[in-house]
Amino acid sequence: MIEFRDLHKGFGPKPVLTGFSLQVRDGETLVIIGYSGSGKSVALKHIVGLLHPDAGEVIVDGRAVASLDRAGLTEVRRDIGYVFQFAALFDSMTVAENVALGLRRRALAEDEIAERVREALALVDLTGTDDRLPAELSGGMRKRVGIARAIALRPRYILYDEPTTGLDPVTSAVMDQLMIRAREHLGVTGVVVTHDMRSAYTVGDRIAMLYEGRIRQVGTTAEIQDTEDPVVRQFIEGRPS
Amino acid sequence: MISTIGSKTVEVVRAAGRFGHFVGDLARATADVGTWPRLTVVQMRRIGVDSLPVALFIAAFTGIVLALQASYTFTGTVPLYIVGTVVGKTMMLELGPVLTGLALGGRVGASVAAELGTMKVTEQVDALETLAYDPHSYLVLPRVIAGTTMVPIVVALGIATGLLTGWLASLVLLDLSTAEFVKGLKFLYRFKDTWFGLFKSATFGFTITLVGCIVGLATRGGAEGVGRSTTRAVVYSAMLILVLDAFWAMILL
Numbered sequence: 239m240i241e242f243r244d245l246h247k248g249f250g251p252k253p254v255l256t257g258f259s260l261q262v263r264d265g266e267t268l269v270i271i272g273y274s275g276s277g278k279s280v281a282l283k284h285i286v287g288l289l290h291p292d293a294g295e296v297i298v299d300g301r302a303v304a305s306l307d308r309a310g311l312t313e314v315r316r317d318i319g320y321v322f323q324f325a326a327l328f329d330s331m332t333v334a335e336n337v338a339l340g341l342r343r344r345a346l347a348e349d350e351i352a353e354r355v356r357e358a359l360a361l362v363d364l365t366g367t368d369d370r371l372p373a374e375l376s377g378g379m380r381k382r383v384g385i386a387r388a389i390a391l392r393p394r395y396i397l398y399d400e401p402t403t404g405l406d407p408v409t410s411a412v413m414d415q416l417m418i419r420a421r422e423h424l425g426v427t428g429v430v431v432t433h434d435m436r437s438a439y440t441v442g443d444r445i446a447m448l449y450e451g452r453i454r455q456v457g458t459t460a461e462i463q464d465t466e467d468p469v470v471r472q473f474i475e476g477r478p479s
Numbered sequence: 480m481i482s483t484i485g486s487k488t489v490e491v492v493r494a495a496g497r498f499g500h501f502v503g504d505l506a507r508a509t510a511d512v513g514t515w516p517r518l519t520v521v522q523m524r525r526i527g528v529d530s531l532p533v534a535l536f537i538a539a540f541t542g543i544v545l546a547l548q549a550s551y552t553f554t555g556t557v558p559l560y561i562v563g564t565v566v567g568k569t570m571m572l573e574l575g576p577v578l579t580g581l582a583l584g585g586r587v588g589a590s591v592a593a594e595l596g597t598m599k600v601t602e603q604v605d606a607l608e609t610l611a612y613d614p615h616s617y618l619v620l621p622r623v624i625a626g627t628t629m630v631p632i633v634v635a636l637g638i639a640t641g642l643l644t645g646w647l648a649s650l651v652l653l654d655l656s657t658a659e660f661v662k663g664l665k666f667l668y669r670f671k672d673t674w675f676g677l678f679k680s681a682t683f684g685f686t687i688t689l690v691g692c693i694v695g696l697a698t699r700g701g702a703e704g705v706g707r708s709t710t711r712a713v714v715y716s717a718m719l720i721l722v723l724d725a726f727w728a729m730i731l732l
């Protein structure tokens with residue numbers, strides 16, 4: 239289980255998270271929605287210790303991430319795959335090398351690594367792209383490689399940062415299917431950050447809205463669709479104020 | 480006024496603290512021998528190849544100019560073999576290391592800052608961390624070690640080139656014989672001239688790459704931020720090279 243407890247984070251004088259609390263249950267896919275710049279990525283980065291809270295804490299399976307030493311942090315990160323917004327692939331490496339990079343940090347045999355890379359690329363329907371460079375791929379394909387890189391590590395959790403943003407509707411639907419497939423095949427718990435409501439309804443078991451630094455409302459997809467909260471309503475209906 | 484000075488002081492202390500922290504992380508990263516040695520070789524090749532043409536070009540012309548200026552200055556006052564002395568001493572002690580250092584600050588420093596800056600703003604640095612790599616041992620250490628070792632080598636080749644063109648200029652443009660030029664080179668030569676210049680160059684290489692890494696990894700704000708970091712790395716490393724140059728002269732000469 240991942241739990242945010244009263245998280246506060248600001249940059250300089252600007253507060254971003256002000257008392258952010260949320261639980262991610264094992265086995266579910268939780269979607270965090272919110273306006274651009276509301277701090278969704280900031281929240282996600284606290285889970286893997288890329289950012290340190292000013293106050294409050296993030297607990298991953300009983301471990302408070304910010305208080306871990308390097309070895310402890312590496313342990314936590316082993317359990318978590320992170321899919322970055324623009325995939326964050328390494329330009330100078332081929333697709334296969336990108337997917338294998340995290341595996342090389344573990345005591346795995348070369349053929350085990352090759353097998354896992356093949357498997358992960360197959361799961362995102364990118365079999366045969368091993369030797370391509372990221373620059374030769376479309377935005378959607380790059381994001382799929384990003385997912386493959388996370389899956390290859392066989393994590394318990396996968397964090398997706400805006401997996402469908404900037405993609406055409408069909409490619410977005412493909413991404414949704416991949417996220418669902420990752421959960422069904424691998425049983426991973428997912429946290430998806432997005433402002434794409436169609437995607438949120440498709441992949442989410444529960445949806446939480448981040449607004450002005452904290453969770454405005456959290457509930458099942460059906461509950462959010464029927465919300466009475468004017469702020470949430472406005473966001474999910476995409477009405478200008 | 481006082482509060483401005485106060486906040487400036489706090490800023491400087493903070494920056495120094497961050498720098499100390501960074502160097503501490505770097506020292507710790509040396510233990511990760513599975514990662515950095517292999518990558519260091521790649522960086523050494525890159526920095527060497529990147530630097531050699533510009534360094535040799537600068538050194539070649541510096542050698543010629545030094546010979547001509549020495550002859551202009553000393554003709555009719557001291558024996559002209561002093562041209563060899565001036566070319567040798569100046570190339571080794573000062574112009575070889577410093578001109579090369581400044582030029583490489585512009586080339587190597589800028590490219591390191593741009594590369595790491597791009598990796599930072601596209602979250603590749605974050606991705607490395609989540610894949611259990613330490614950016615200090617994966618990105619910084621290889622570049623800093625490569626800079627510290629390759630820059631003196633490049634400078635040494637530059638000095639050799641400068642001496643060669645200085646000698647050729649003396650033969651062709653001045654009426655100096657090879658024997659006289661060599662006599663001038665040996666006159667007043669101390670082994671310290673050589674190691675001082677090369678030691679200085681190593682500290683310049685260290686500074687150029689470290690500044691490039693620090694500035695690159697602190698990049699924020701997209702392509703524009705990368706541009707700002709690149710300029711900043713060049714300016715900072717040029718200033719630090721000049722300060723270091725004076726510092727070593729005071730300490731070691």
Ligand SMILES: Nc1ncnc2c1ncn2[C@@H]1O[C@H](COP(=O)(O)OP(=O)(O)O)[C@@H](O)[C@H]1O
Pocket residue numbers: 249254272273274275276277278279280281
């Ligand atoms: N490392 C950082 N340094 C300073 N400000 C940051 C940093 N990361 C994010 N921010 C700021 O925090 C706010 C929230 O950013 P982010 O979490 O990326 O929003 P989003 O909800 O769109 O993902 C933004 O205003 C952003 O500029």
Ligand SMILES: [Mg+2]
Pocket residue numbers: 278279280323399400
């Ligand atoms: Mg974001």
